[in-house]
Amino acid sequence: MPDDIDRIIQKSYEACASAGVKLTDKRKNVLMVLLGSSTPLSAYEIVERYKTQFSETLPVMSIYRMLDFLIQEKLVHKLETASQYMSCAHIACEHQHxxxxxxxxxxxxxxxxxxxxxxxxxxxxxxxxxxxxxxxxxxxxxxxxxxxxxxxxxxxx
Amino acid sequence: MPDDIDRIIQKSYEACASAGVKLTDKRKNVLMVLLGSSTPLSAYEIVERYKTQFSETLPVMSIYRMLDFLIQEKLVHKLETASQYMSCAHIACEHQHxxxxxxxxxxxxxxxxxxxxxxxxxxxxxxxxxxxxxxxxxxxxxxxxxxxxxxxxxxxx
DNA sequence: TATTATTGCGTTATGTTATATCATATCTTA
DNA sequence: TAAGATATGATATAACATAACGCAATAATA
Structure with missing residues (x-):
């Protein structure tokens, strides 16, 4: 599983690079949080997990901004009916979304x-x-x- | 249009009666508010309109309860993606939903x-x-x- | 009709999701 | 390294939703 995540992160860097935008450390960490979860998470749950996993407390506002970024780059989906966020299942796939x-x-x-x-x-x-x-x-x-x-x-x- | 509304309200009474539940005045009024709107409304917007239309201020809590009731009876839909509520377009239709x-x-x-x-x-x-x-x-x-x-x-x- | 149960609603408090705004930091690039 | 752009932090507040408790009206039944 960690191998998978590494590969997905790698792909994410490439996708961002070719879109001319930057996958910063924090954005990457948010993505990692989502990749590590078996269920979608709310923005506030991401704050919690981020704190646990990376020993750093980010303001919700920042999480929302990073989510916006990740959604824009199609690395993350927002479930409108649940107000939750999840990583795209096809980041590392070759085919078009x-x-x-x-x-x-x-x-x-x-x-x-x-x-x-x-x-x-x-x-x-x-x-x-x-x-x-x-x-x-x-x-x-x-x-x-x-x-x-x-x-x-x-x-x- | 008011004729339509009357007819829909009539149908709603019948539907509730045959389901063995009661369409109280306030529940009916909430339904009227929704029927009178060209767009779906949030619970808080319903509070506002209810005040205007019926000169009575209901707590949001009550509105939510009445909405729950109306949804249960399939007289109202909740748009999950917008957190808004609207009357069902087919209350007065004969065919099944x-x-x-x-x-x-x-x-x-x-x-x-x-x-x-x-x-x-x-x-x-x-x-x-x-x-x-x-x-x-x-x-x-x-x-x-x-x-x-x-x-x-x-x-x- | 008095008694009890159920239902409908009010009240208060609080939880959850999201955005606006302004300040600060960091990164680019000339 | 200064100027500008981008990224993030901090604070406040808005918008949406539910929990918990209690009272009052109505319905059911002895």
Missing amino acids: ETPQFLICDRCGSVKEIAIKKHIMTELERSIQSTGFTLAHQQLELHGVCKHCQDDSVSAN | ETPQFLICDRCGSVKEIAIKKHIMTELERSIQSTGFTLAHQQLELHGVCKHCQDDSVSAN
Whole structure:
């Protein structure tokens, strides 16, 4: 896992470099916090973890700014329905990013980022455009219960 | 328009009656506030409008409770991505409610509630289920720019 | 109709998420 | 190294939301 993280960080540096922006130490650390979490985190939770992991207390304001940066560079997603932030699952992938679709487990809070099939998205878009509406950032957030939690509740019976 | 509202309120009473719950005066008034607004409102905005329309100041806490009730009875939707509330566009319709899909204009704040095509939703669901995930409340919120605002920005050029 | 239970709502306090504003520090580059 | 740009810190406050407790109105039932 740490190997993975190193590789993702490496890729992140490259992405920022080619966009002409800088992945500062603190921005990188915020990204590391998110990479190290199995669930998305709120800005305030990031403050907590940052303190634990890096022995430094950052003001929330700074965290929000760094999140803005990371979101801009598509290294982090914001889950609007949960007010939480998570690292993009595809930083180290070679392929282009597609429409992100998030499956949010309302029981354990875990989130799975899956790519929505192109043709479904195309149809969706078409049905939207017929109303004269133009989509901005396409992102779907769907709430439910993940496989793991379903299994748990079965075995609990 | 007032006729429409009367009819919707009437329908709402019936829906609550058959669900065995009560649409109190205040709950009804909150619904009226939402019905009278062309855009979704935050809980705090509802407090303001309630004061104006009904000359009575309700605590936010109460508004939240009434909203919870109205949402439960499917008379009101919460837009998670905007933290705002709006009356369901289909209270007075006869047909069953389908997956609500909201097109939220990031420029003027207006929201259009459209029904997503059944087969698109089915496909979406299938691709989700293949991951073991079970959907809870299906609701899509899509952000963009509405036709009206697009036209405005064209004529502004 | 008196008794009790339930429901609806008010009140107060506090938690959570987010942004505005101005100050300071650090990095670039001429 | 000075000038300007970028990044971060500090403080305050706004906006959204819930917890906990209690009272009052209504409903259920003896």
